Amino acid sequence: METRGFTGRRPPPDLGKRVPPGQSVTRDFPVLSAGPTPTVQTESWTFTLKVGPKPVARWTWAEFNALPQTETTRDIHCVTTWSKLDTPWRGVTIDDLLAAAGIAAPTPFALAHSYDGYSTNVPTADLVGGKAMVALAYDGAPIAPDHGGPARLLVPHLYFWKSAKWINGLQFTEQDTAGFWELRGYHMYGDPWREQRYTDDP
């Protein structure tokens, strides 16, 4: 439905192909979270890998930082319609995490868990094959608490709420289990190119 008198402010043509429908490019780094920013100390930080209810590996901050690290520069897309291009991250890919735990991807789905009690679900296929990492640095510096530091999940090809802030574990599940936002009306998968924002989006 055309809106009378609306012309819009489009992204430059060279960027257009990189911006999913309904998104606009921002230079800032907006913040979206459901509650207060938790204070997470690296001295007590741990990351637990679980298969179902069973922990299979756990790392301290120092151990986690000793895992192989990968750098990646990616475009990110928030469901509240901003996109930020070329964001530089460093962290441990889920492939390297599984290798360090000595296991192969055990189940088709996963839930990321966070220090503030939130969770989000992602299919395992979207985590492996270099598609996702547990990020430890943004733009060459530790990730600010507002942006999910000390560590956050990075799954840049899905809407950014899937990139759980303040992550403290990954749990592999047989079933696709809705996380915090998914229980509150947000999409189970969240592909920005298909505009899967809310539960009932195809």
Next chain:
Amino acid sequence: MAPGIGARSPWQAATIAAIVPRTGRVASFLLTPERPFAFRAGQHVDVRLTAPDGYQAQRSYSIANAPEDAAAVELAIERLEDGEVSPYFHDVAAVGDRIELRGPIGGHFVWTADDGGPLVLVGGGSGVVPLMSMLRHRARAASRVPALLLLSARTWDEVIFRDELLALHDRRDGFELVLALTREPARRAADFGRRIDRPMAAAILARLPEPARSAFVCGANPFVAAATEGLLAAGVPAAIVRTERYGQ
């Protein structure tokens, strides 16, 4: 199922029935959707504008009216300089125009009178909008749940919904309005003439008859960060604080 959780919210057309200036930079747009919908106080809608060539821009706006008055959806939109969508509403949109929207959206930043209180609401600028819906709902439901709104604005004239909030305060039914003006001295005895800080949070919490049961903080991100910090430092448990951030 509660609205907004798994409820369908397809795009639909809504007509601008009225435009009400609220402050120099904020106006309310009353939209009548083709298919009116139930919602809970605190939820928002997404609005979508389409250019002649099909290009679309989409933004979220909180619902300002009470769920009891759901015939028209009231959006209170602040005009952001150089913005794409908010200046369209202020400079171009007119009564009778049709706008696409979908909603209600959001199942977290919501309050219903049955949820009880005391209820602490903290808003910065246009962050008052979903809190206004909660307070209007509280009034329409004749709830006596103790409620307090700490609202920060630059000046007295920039307080969105000021006269309605003052009138709600004057009902003396357990709701108290506290203003924090950041560029002017306070005008009312209960108000503050500075930014929200920890002593202010402690002072307003002390005015509640019992400890807060839920707190909602809404506004631009730096505001939400500072206000939340103040509440936590004043002893409010993190688990009862819900936030909504409007962007940078």
